[in-house]
Amino acid sequence: MNKKLIILGSGGPFTLPRFFCECDTCETARREPALRRTRASAAILGDEVTLIDAGPDLEMQLERESIRRIDNILITHWHYDHVAGLGAINYPQVMREWKPIDVYVEKSLISHFAKELIYLEDRVTLHSISPGDTIALPDATIEVVKTAHTEDSVGYIFNSKSRIAYLVDTALPSDETARSISDADTLILDAMFDSADIEWRHFTVHGAIDFWKSSGPERCILTHLACHKWANWHWIAGFTCKERLQIERQNPGLQFAYDGLEISL
Ligand SMILES: [Zn+2]
Ligand SMILES: [Zn+2]
Ligand SMILES: [Zn+2]
Numbered sequence: 001m002n003k004k005l006i007i008l009g010s011g012g013p014f015t016l017p018r019f020f021c022e023c024d025t026c027e028t029a030r031r032e033p034a035l036r037r038t039r040a041s042a043a044i045l046g047d048e049v050t051l052i053d054a055g056p057d058l059e060m061q062l063e064r065e066s067i068r069r070i071d072n073i074l075i076t077h078w079h080y081d082h083v084a085g086l087g088a089i090n091y092p093q094v095m096r097e098w099k100p101i102d103v104y105v106e107k108s109l110i111s112h113f114a115k116e117l118i119y120l121e122d123r124v125t126l127h128s129i130s131p132g133d134t135i136a137l138p139d140a141t142i143e144v145v146k147t148a149h150t151e152d153s154v155g156y157i158f159n160s161k162s163r164i165a166y167l168v169d170t171a172l173p174s175d176e177t178a179r180s181i182s183d184a185d186t187l188i189l190d191a192m193f194d195s196a197d198i199e200w201r202h203f204t205v206h207g208a209i210d211f212w213k214s215s216g217p218e219r220c221i222l223t224h225l226a227c228h229k230w231a232n233w234h235w236i237a238g239f240t241c242k243e244r245l246q247i248e249r250q251n252p253g254l255q256f257a258y259d260g261l262e263i264s265l
Helices: 024-031 058-064 086-096 111-116 175-181 205-215 241-250
Strands: 004-009 041-045 049-052 072-074 101-106 124-129 134-137 140-146 154-159 163-167 186-190 193-196 219-223 228-231 234-237 254-256 262-264
Touching: 004 058, 024 234, 101 111, 140 175, 154 175, 163 175, 175 205, 186 205, 193 205, 205 219, 241 254
Parallel strands: 049 072, 072 101, 101 124, 163 186, 186 219, 193 228, 219 254
Antiparallel strands: 004 041, 004 262, 041 049, 134 140, 140 154, 154 163, 228 234
16 A cells, blocks of 8 residues: 555545535635535544544544554644544544554643543553654654644654655744754645634735745645635635635645545555
């Protein structure tokens, strides 16, 4: 089997369409299921299955991609859209007698398991990680880097035949992180808002493109897409599909992620 990274979900903190939104972006996604997005997560598929985050759409994402086991989970940070699916790993472990799943989580977030997920006690083996650490798995050697989102948020760089950086949920990262990703082949990057008139701990599409161009990787895939813009304290419809294609054409090497997108590792 060729090793690959698959985008399980390319959306932001809400699915697209959002159940409470009737903007043009959401109505278009209702009419065209291919434009829908589930919450941001990814998986490395090779000798093992390694998930990056386990959001609330986890079970549907695994079913859609016919992924029938989980060996490792790498957590980026403790927000609902990235960890709310963790509870779902309880049942298959009981029913299929899986061995404990190795879960890698930033050291100050480990305590969440004892407080919120105590029923997973026998089902996971927790590994405490920090930026600067390296995780050696059969399919890739993984570097842990700091993202600019929460105090404890991290990103990952996967090294196999190629070098892929996954920085979901981040604003402009530190110089140290920027240096670490400079020789990556592919950068997978947060671009939550199509545009925004206030500061967030996320990139906008054009902010992400500017950072990618200054950082070095040849290819950039934008993910964690809300597909809305933020103006005058309102979330409103963002780029149309046509505008998105135009942005891709104007920026060779750039691609907007979609659910199911595969990248060789
Ligand atoms: Zn998020
Ligand atoms: Zn909408
Ligand atoms: Zn977040």
